[in-house]
Amino acid sequence: MDIWQNLLMGFDIIFSWQNLLLITGGSIIGTLVGALPGLGPSAGIALLLPLTFGMSPTSALALLTSIYLGTMFGGRITAILINVPGDAPAIMTATDGYPLMLQGKGGVAMGISAIASFLGGIVAMIVLAIGAPTVARWTIHFGPAEYFALMVMGLATISSMAGKSLLKALAMTFLGVVVAMVGSDAVSGFVRFAPFPELIEGVDFVAIIIGVYGLGEVLINIETAVRLDFGKVTLRFKELFPTWSDIRKVLPATGRGSIIGTLVGILPGAGGTVATFIAYSSEKNMSKDPDKFGKGAIEGVAAPESANNASVGGALVPLLALGVPGSGGTAVLLGALIVFGLRPGPLIFTEAPDVVWTIIASLFVANFMLLIANIVLIPFFVNAIRVSQNYLSPLVTLICVVGAFSLNYGTFDIWVALLFGVIGYFMKKLSYPGGPFILAVVLAPLAESSLRQSLILSDGSFSIFFTRPIALALMLIALVSLVIPFVQGMRKTGGDSSRKVSS
Amino acid sequence: MKRAEQIFAIFLATLSAYIIYGSLQMPYFTEFGPGPGFLPMWSAIILLAVSLGLIVKSFKFTQATKEFITSEGLKRILSYFVLLMIAVLVLERAGLLLAMAVFCGIVSKYLDGHKWRSAAGVAVAATVISYFIFQWWLNIPLPGGLLYSTY
Numbered sequence: 001m002d003i004w005q006n007l008l009m010g011f012d013i014i015f016s017w018q019n020l021l022l023i024t025g026g027s028i029i030g031t032l033v034g035a036l037p038g039l040g041p042s043a044g045i046a047l048l049l050p051l052t053f054g055m056s057p058t059s060a061l062a063l064l065t066s067i068y069l070g071t072m073f074g075g076r077i078t079a080i081l082i083n084v085p086g087d088a089p090a091i092m093t094a095t096d097g098y099p100l101m102l103q104g105k106g107g108v109a110m111g112i113s114a115i116a117s118f119l120g121g122i123v124a125m126i127v128l129a130i131g132a133p134t135v136a137r138w139t140i141h142f143g144p145a146e147y148f149a150l151m152v153m154g155l156a157t158i159s160s161m162a163g164k165s166l167l168k169a170l171a172m173t174f175l176g177v178v179v180a181m182v183g184s185d186a187v188s189g190f191v192r193f194a195p196f197p198e199l200i201e202g203v204d205f206v207a208i209i210i211g212v213y214g215l216g217e218v219l220i221n222i223e224t225a226v227r228l229d230f231g232k233v234t235l236r237f238k239e240l241f242p243t244w245s246d247i248r249k250v251l252p253a254t255g256r257g258s259i260i261g262t263l264v265g266i267l268p269g270a271g272g273t274v275a276t277f278i279a280y281s282s283e284k285n286m287s288k289d290p291d292k293f294g295k296g297a298i299e300g301v302a303a304p305e306s307a308n309n310a311s312v313g314g315a316l317v318p319l320l321a322l323g324v325p326g327s328g329g330t331a332v333l334l335g336a337l338i339v340f341g342l343r344p345g346p347l348i349f350t351e352a353p354d355v356v357w358t359i360i361a362s363l364f365v366a367n368f369m370l371l372i373a374n375i376v377l378i379p380f381f382v383n384a385i386r387v388s389q390n391y392l393s394p395l396v397t398l399i400c401v402v403g404a405f406s407l408n409y410g411t412f413d414i415w416v417a418l419l420f421g422v423i424g425y426f427m428k429k430l431s432y433p434g435g436p437f438i439l440a441v442v443l444a445p446l447a448e449s450s451l452r453q454s455l456i457l458s459d460g461s462f463s464i465f466f467t468r469p470i471a472l473a474l475m476l477i478a479l480v481s482l483v484i485p486f487v488q489g490m491r492k493t494g495g496d497s498s499r500k501v502s503s
Numbered sequence: 504m505k506r507a508e509q510i511f512a513i514f515l516a517t518l519s520a521y522i523i524y525g526s527l528q529m530p531y532f533t534e535f536g537p538g539p540g541f542l543p544m545w546s547a548i549i550l551l552a553v554s555l556g557l558i559v560k561s562f563k564f565t566q567a568t569k570e571f572i573t574s575e576g577l578k579r580i581l582s583y584f585v586l587l588m589i590a591v592l593v594l595e596r597a598g599l600l601l602a603m604a605v606f607c608g609i610v611s612k613y614l615d616g617h618k619w620r621s622a623a624g625v626a627v628a629a630t631v632i633s634y635f636i637f638q639w640w641l642n643i644p645l646p647g648g649l650l651y652s653t654y
Contacts, residue, residue: 051636167556181546188533188538219584401587430504460536
């Protein structure tokens with residue numbers, strides 16, 4: 001079978017000692033980044049991206065995907081231990097994980113959540129390996145009109161789901177589009193909004209993400225100077241290995257969480273965070289004893305943990321098959337693929353099969369390593385978080401500065417990163433979601449080319465987006481996804497709250 | 504919080520006004536369809552509308568209860584930022600790793616409140632590890648400045 005051969009090719013590339021070392025390193029770094037509050041999947045990939053420029057695309061993407069998956073494992077550590085979710089997808093894990101910790105079952109919660117995460121990852125990776133090439137085959141005949149509609153749908157759905165204020169999400173989406181318009185226009189070569197010659201090729205995408213997710217986060221960290229207090233962690237090493245009867249008890253919840261996570265991950269706009277909320281609430285609704293949720297139900301840890309890991313594999317389906325990411329983290333990965341000269345979309349499976357199948361194979365390997373690391377190395381991670389948080393700000397700044405410098409071997413991109421660091425700081429503090437912004441920065445140039453190509457085909461008539469059935473359907477989904485939160489907002493009249501969900 | 508909401512929304516509105524003005528100077532439509540001014544103009548018009556909406560909303564609904572930043576927090580952020588700007592300004596002359604080592608040391612000592620010895624330890628360790636990772640392993644030509652010659 002095709003998939004087997006391709007997967008074997010991926011594994012063949014992965015099983016070199018350098019790549020295995022990179023995946024192991026990426027898994028550990030990802031777990032730490034996920035566990036440290038404030039830094040999430042997008043930050044992890046963004047900060048390490050400049051490091052990969054000297055590597056081959058396959059090694060680089062093996063490293064980046066293992067970091068991405070690692071953050072999903074990592075967020076739960078601080079969530080369970082001290083009730084501080086390391087990143088947004090771990091918020092639900094704290095709901096029952098921390099009560100379990102207080103009851104002296106923290107080790108079990110940690111072990112079970114690692115296994116649920118692993119199983120969720122496996123389910124989604126199988127769907128990814130089968131689904132992505134299939135979707136790519138269906139969409140290989142998409143024209144520019146369908147592509148444009150697809151990107152509009154991706155931006156609309158992420159705006160409708162990110163944060164609570166639709167206006168703020170839309171502001172971020174269009175700020176992203178505007179930023180992406182700087183520099184030479186891809187169709188005519190006309191140079192737009194470039195007061196400095198360095199901007200003729202546009203604002204470097206990597207400098208933007210280093211700013212928003214790296215320096216912006218450091219600024220918050222510097223301002224608040226909050227340190228996590230682990231107190232005396234009472235985890236017994238033996239408890240980290242769950243018994244078979246513990247595992248059997250959570251298998252149904254894990255299965256359901258995995259399916260929900262995979263499906264939600266595939267949907268554009270909804271990432272790991274949304275997946276965990278749906279998985280948790282559906283598990284609570286289905287339970288015979290819903291009252292125990294929030295008080296230390298082990299299913300309440302297994303379901304969201306399997307869902308957030310499954311969302312990674314799910315999110316890679318549209319990223320690889322269509323070139324349209326659904327979340328901040330995958331948007332950064334799309335940026336990485338473009339940096340390496342690859343054009344994600346249906347053709348990537350024929351143009352760069354080695355890279356695609358290496359990504360998929362490295363997910364399998366990383367998932368396995370993460371399972372082991374997240375059981376055996378928990379004491380190491382706890383100490384690493386305890387120590388590293390004290391030196392985090394200067395060290396992350398150092399990585400940001402070196403990363404931004406290495407983009408063009410000059411200080412210009414460091415200044416760009418600094419500017420976007422300030423913008424990212426305000427975004428975070430005022431609850432402007434980062435996901436739509438990053439997605440728009442990456443997608444806008446591609447969307448503009450598709451838009452203009454479509455209008456050339458139709459002699460300038462916009463009807464091309466409404467007469468072709470697939471384009472029309474995608475546009476309608478985009479419209480509906482924007483109207484629903486708007487109507488909901490009108491009903492509540494002005495319920496602008498500050499739910500902090502970062503993607 | 505209210506004031507900060509307004510300042511950021513006004514920043515967005517001003518930026519969009521500049522983009523609209525700029526895109527008016529570019530070809531809007533060409534014989535081959537939309538020109539380079541088309542998308543920037545429309546996205547900036549929407550951004551302007553959205554940010555005006557946010558400004559109105561902040562006057563109507565946001566309560567001025569929570570402080571955006573404490574004076575202590577502001578002082579810390581400004582010191583960090585000024586230090587970082589100085590480091591970036593001198594890094595080509597002084598050497599990137601040297602400038603950043605001094606930066607790391609000062610931030611660890613004064614902002615993170617570590618003792619001199621551990622602050623200096625962090626600075627030296629970060630520099631040495633960075634040198635081996637970036638310069639030696641990844642071959643990124645970081646400006647050596649006073650420390651070493653890049654070429």
